[in-house]
Amino acid sequence: MSVDLPPVSSMAGDCMLAKDMYDFRNYLQNTGIIFCYSGYVTDDILVGIGNAIKQKLTIDEEDSNTTRAVFSVFVEQVQNVIRYSAEIETTHDMTELRYGVITVGKKDNRVFITCGNIIKTCDKERLGSKLAQIQGMDKKELNKLWKETLRNDPPEGSKGAGVGLIDIARRARKGFTFDFAEVNDVHSFFTLKAYI
Amino acid sequence: MKNIKIEATDRSPELDLNFEMNSFCIKGESYPEDVTEFYGGILKSMENYFSNLEGETIDFCFELIYFNSSSAKVFMSLFDMLEEAAEEGNTVNVEWVYVSDDDNMEELGEEFGEDLEAANFIMKPVE
Numbered sequence: 001m002s003v004d005l006p007p008v009s010s011m012a013g014d015c016m017l018a019k020d021m022y023d024f025r026n027y028l029q030n031t032g033i034i035f036c037y038s039g040y041v042t043d044d045i046l047v048g049i050g051n052a053i054k055q056k057l058t059i060d061e062e063d064s065n066t067t068r069a070v071f072s073v074f075v076e077q078v079q080n081v082i083r084y085s086a087e088i089e090t091t092h093d094m095t096e097l098r099y100g101v102i103t104v105g106k107k108d109n110r111v112f113i114t115c116g117n118i119i120k121t122c123d124k125e126r127l128g129s130k131l132a133q134i135q136g137m138d139k140k141e142l143n144k145l146w147k148e149t150l151r152n153d154p155p156e157g158s159k160g161a162g163v164g165l166i167d168i169a170r171r172a173r174k175g176f177t178f179d180f181a182e183v184n185d186v187h188s189f190f191t192l193k194a195y196i
Numbered sequence: 197m198k199n200i201k202i203e204a205t206d207r208s209p210e211l212d213l214n215f216e217m218n219s220f221c222i223k224g225e226s227y228p229e230d231v232t233e234f235y236g237g238i239l240k241s242m243e244n245y246f247s248n249l250e251g252e253t254i255d256f257c258f259e260l261i262y263f264n265s266s267s268a269k270v271f272m273s274l275f276d277m278l279e280e281a282a283e284e285g286n287t288v289n290v291e292w293v294y295v296s297d298d299d300n301m302e303e304l305g306e307e308f309g310e311d312l313e314a315a316n317f318i319m320k321p322v323e
Contacts, residue, residue, distance in 0.1 A: 043229045047206050065299050068262065072300070075227050075264050143307060150272040167265040171300070 032107030040097040077115035085117035116191040226263035259293040282314035296321035
């Protein structure tokens with residue numbers, strides 16, 4: 001159940017800070033967003049937020065198949081950021097931290113999982129055409145491609161099985177959209193939104 | 197071959213690989229940070245082991261709650277390995293255990309299982 005908060009004017013403390021944060025929270029809630037993470041993503045964050053999502057959807061009495069599908073798409077989306085975001089910090093022991101934005105929400109009776117991260121613009125065409133290809137596939141074609149991809153060697157430049165996007169498409173019962181925005185000469189921002 | 201037992205963690209499954217009994221089980225959730233690091237060595241040992249077996253009975257059980265796409269690739273290799281062992285004259289029983297209301301896990305089991313011809317494949321829903 002959601003909590004009714006008092007209006008901003010009655011909040012104590014640093015008004016500007018609280019007002020800004022409250023406006024930000026309201027913006028997220030108005031767009032249906034329940035969870036929002038923007039920052040460097042690690043596997044521990046994935047597990048932590050993943051568990052919270054499962055709990056929240058269980059409280060909302062989503063059926064267990066929906067909860068499992070949301071969790072599954074969330075994991076693939078976050079692992080894509082961890083592996084492929086082009087916004088990287090490298091620590092002194094060579095651990096790489098990659099930046100991304102992940103939201104999970106509900107609107108119009110659909111749960112959505114949205115992920116955004118910087119990519120190199122030179123990867124845009126390959127990624128875009130791969131997504132357009134699987135977007136046009138029916139369930140049977142997707143399953144066939146999934147199996148073929150599992151048996152093939154991972155594609156060049158892929159750190160996983162190269163099957164994550166197909167998996168997202170298989171799980172996104174109500175479809176998915178994707179988009180790119182130019183950031184600078186060499187970078188673009190990539191967003192994938194999956195509906196369940 | 198020495199038996200291998202690895203406890204489950206938040207994101208990796210329990211592995212109970214009993215080479216003495218030819219009884220193997222993967223159980224739990226599988227989305228390790230580095231799939232190759234987690235499964236790589238084990239896959240290799242199993243491949244060597246299975247390729248030298250003759251006239252044995254192998255029982256392999258998958259009892260998974262969730263696995264990610266990289267783990268699916270590992271399981272596909274395992275299924276192919278088991279089918280090969282069956283083609284070589286071993287009796288191979290593969291059991292896919294899943295929670296009965298988990299439509300996706302049921303579907304995944306069917307998809308993996310449909311390629312097994314020499315090996316026996318059993319879907320086993322549990323409450």
